[in-house]
Amino acid sequence: MTKGRNYECRGRSGINSRKQTNPFSHFLPPETKYPEKCEAPGNRGRPNVLPPPFDGTGNWDDYMVQFELIAELNAWDRVQKALYLAASLKGQARAILSDLDSTHRRDYSQLSAELSNRFSPANHTQLFRAMLKNRARKPDESTPQLSQEIKRLTLQAYPEAPYETIETLARDYFIDSLGDTDTKWRVCQSRPWNLSDAVVVAVELESFFLAETKKGNLRRPIARAVVPPANDGDKVEKQMKFLGETLETLTSNFEKMQTQILKQETQLRDMRETKQKSTSPHLGRLGRPGHLKRDCPEPPKEDERTQNRNLQENCQQPSLQAEGRQ
Numbered sequence: 450m451t452k453g454r455n456y457e458c459r460g461r462s463g464i465n466s467r468k469q470t471n472p473f474s475h476f477l478p479p480e481t482k483y484p485e486k487c488e489a490p491g492n493r494g495r496p497n498v499l500p501p502p503f504d505g506t507g508n509w510d511d512y513m514v515q516f517e518l519i520a521e522l523n524a525w526d527r528v529q530k531a532l533y534l535a536a537s538l539k540g541q542a543r544a545i546l547s548d549l550d551s552t553h554r555r556d557y558s559q560l561s562a563e564l565s566n567r568f569s570p571a572n573h574t575q576l577f578r579a580m581l582k583n584r585a586r587k588p589d590e591s592t593p594q595l596s597q598e599i600k601r602l603t604l605q606a607y608p609e610a611p612y613e614t615i616e617t618l619a620r621d622y623f624i625d626s627l628g629d630t631d632t633k634w635r636v637c638q639s640r641p642w643n644l645s646d647a648v649v650v651a652v653e654l655e656s657f658f659l660a661e662t663k664k665g666n667l668r669r670p671i672a673r674a675v676v677p678p679a680n681d682g683d684k685v686e687k688q689m690k691f692l693g694e695t696l697e698t699l700t701s702n703f704e705k706m707q708t709q710i711l712k713q714e715t716q717l718r719d720m721r722e723t724k725q726k727s728t729s730p731h732l733g734r735l736g737r738p739g740h741l742k743r744d745c746p747e748p749p750k751e752d753e754r755t756q757n758r759n760l761q762e763n764c765q766q767p768s769l770q771a772e773g774r775q
Contacts, residue, residue, distance in 0.1 A: 496523040500533060504540035509568040510605070513561065531557035534564075542568065569605075577606035586628045592655060596648045599623045616643040623647055632658075 500519045503512050516537075520530045535546060535554055545563055546554055553559040581602045586595055596619075603619040610618070620643055627633050632654050641647035 496525075496533075498522055500537045502537050502539045503542050504538075505542035505568055506540070508601070509565065511601075513565075527557045528555060531555050531560050534560060538564075574606050574608065577602050581606055581622050584622065584626045586626055592648060592651050595626060596623055596644060599626060600644060619644040620647045623651075627651065 496519075498519050500516050501512075503509075516530075516534065520533070523529075525533065532555065534557065538546065542564065545567055549560065549563060553563075581599070584599065584602065599622050600615075600619045603615055603622060607615060607618060620641055623644055624633055624636050624647060627636070632651060635654055636647055636650050639646075639650045641650060
């Protein structure tokens with residue numbers, strides 16, 4: 450019986466106790482006679498790279514892209530991916546584990562779906578579109594940084610759009626976000642095909658303007674961003690206060706004018722009624738039209754009788770005085 454050499458198969462979990470005899474071991478090269486390790490399917494040892502923690506404040510889509518790459522690097526199965534994903538949660542993201550039962554916590558599809566619904570819902574597309582429309586270049590923000598932010602917002606605002614559409618939209622939003630009107634016009638004149646072409650043209654223009662400015666050949670400043678002054682809030686507050694005071698003054702003056710107009714209308718109506726009563730020849734003692742006062746069937750009032758008696762006495766006194774003189 451031919452004697453061979455025994456060798457041990459070592460895995461990462463320890464030494465395999467099973468020994469085998471290879472009768473042809475003396476024909477094998479030295480490096481294959483004694484294999485040092487036998488890799489087990491599914492690397493269950495210590496991972497090469499650990500995923501970073503996720504606390505719910507960062508971008509969930511970016512985190513998931515990195516997590517998938519790390520899981521592929523470590524050759525994790527779906528159970529391991531679920532466990533490592535759950536272990537990497539922190540803060541408000543960790544609170545979602547208590548909302549799931551023990552089975553779903555170990556289900557990678559269920560856990561990732563719950564996290565996506567919480568931190569990257571589909572109804573945020575309108576918010577990202579509004580952010581794209583209002584995105585302007587920040588102070589000290591480089592052109593590549595601006596383009597990267599525009600590309601990320603475009604992907605979040607239009608998650609189901611094809612790649613060509615994303616590139617076209619990102620290019621247009623990038624040009625709109627540039628603060629310098631001259632730079633916008635020059636980039637548009639270059640007819641960029643996608644976002645990368647627009648970024649290349651913008652960087653070249655910025656470098657040219659900067660070099661010419663240092664040489665003194667270009668006197669106009671480079672408009673990098675539209676930054677409102679710090680006291681804009683105070684100006685707006687003062688303007689709102691002034692408008693409020695002006696509105697109150699106009700309202701008060703309008704009420705006064707309205708009161709005066711009503712008062713004048715009342716006085717004018719009373720004057721018309723008084724004038725009509727005094728000038729009408731067909732008013733009786735009751736003030737109603739239809740006959741003269743002397744033909745009124747109503748008896749005279751007490752004040753009218755007294756007035757008539759006084760009038761008669763005054764008329765008789767001059768006649769008596771004339772008779773006495775005679």
